[in-house]
Amino acid sequence: MAVITLDPSWLADCLALDRCALQGLWTEDQWRRELEEPRRLCLGWTEDMSLLGVACGWLVADELHITVVAVDPSVRRRGHGKRLLSALLQRARQQGAIHATLEVANHNSAAIALYASGGFQSAGTRTKYYSDGSDALIQWCRISPSK
Numbered sequence: 001m002a003v004i005t006l007d008p009s010w011l012a013d014c015l016a017l018d019r020c021a022l023q024g025l026w027t028e029d030q031w032r033r034e035l036e037e038p039r040r041l042c043l044g045w046t047e048d049m050s051l052l053g054v055a056c057g058w059l060v061a062d063e064l065h066i067t068v069v070a071v072d073p074s075v076r077r078r079g080h081g082k083r084l085l086s087a088l089l090q091r092a093r094q095q096g097a098i099h100a101t102l103e104v105a106n107h108n109s110a111a112i113a114l115y116a117s118g119g120f121q122s123a124g125t126r127t128k129y130y131s132d133g134s135d136a137l138i139q140w141c142r143i144s145p146s147k
């Protein structure tokens with residue numbers, strides 16, 4: 001069991017996890033970009049070479065913009081999401097990020113609880129942000145200690 005940095009060789013595994021954990025959120029091209037671009041961080045939780053979770057984000061100036069956190073439904077509520085989120089924040093901090101931000105659907109109670117446990121707080125709402133008409137909460141977290 002390990003948190004690893006995902007490279008493009010994990011593309012098929014990311015797509016398979018996306019289908020079962022995110023109902024097919026991203027296309028193959030979107031995953032390829034996520035895995036190839038140097039300013040993007042993409043971490044995976046693996047067990048016996050199987051990909052069971054991902055946490056990804058973009059580094060933009062001194063901010064980490066989290067794009068996805070997802071865990072295989074068969075292994076949820078075992079702390080994998082929290083470990084992946086914390087590893088992603090730590091990696092971003094090492095690369096100079098001071099704040100992290102994300103959008104989360106206002107009905108996604110599991111993700112909202114996960115992000116709250118990681119120190120995220122809501123700072124606003126994007127109305128009808130998602131294709132199903134639901135709103136997104138905009139959340140922020142300071143990830144570098146203030147001086």
Ligand SMILES: CC(C)(COP(=O)(O)OP(=O)(O)OC[C@H]1O[C@@H](n2cnc3c(N)ncnc32)[C@H](O)[C@@H]1OP(=O)(O)O)[C@@H](O)C(=O)NCCC(=O)NCCS
Nearest residue numbers: 068069070071076077078079080081082110111113114117
């Ligand atoms: C959100 C998600 C990544 C959480 O992964 P996970 O591995 O189950 O999370 P963890 O076991 O690390 O849980 C960490 C904390 O989050 C909260 N949490 C996670 N799932 C929860 C749920 N279903 N209900 C309430 N709280 C939940 C709890 O506070 C939990 O701590 P606890 O177990 O000590 O109470 C997972 O549910 C998932 O993949 N969901 C679908 C994808 C998604 O919506 N991603 C977010 C937007 S991209």
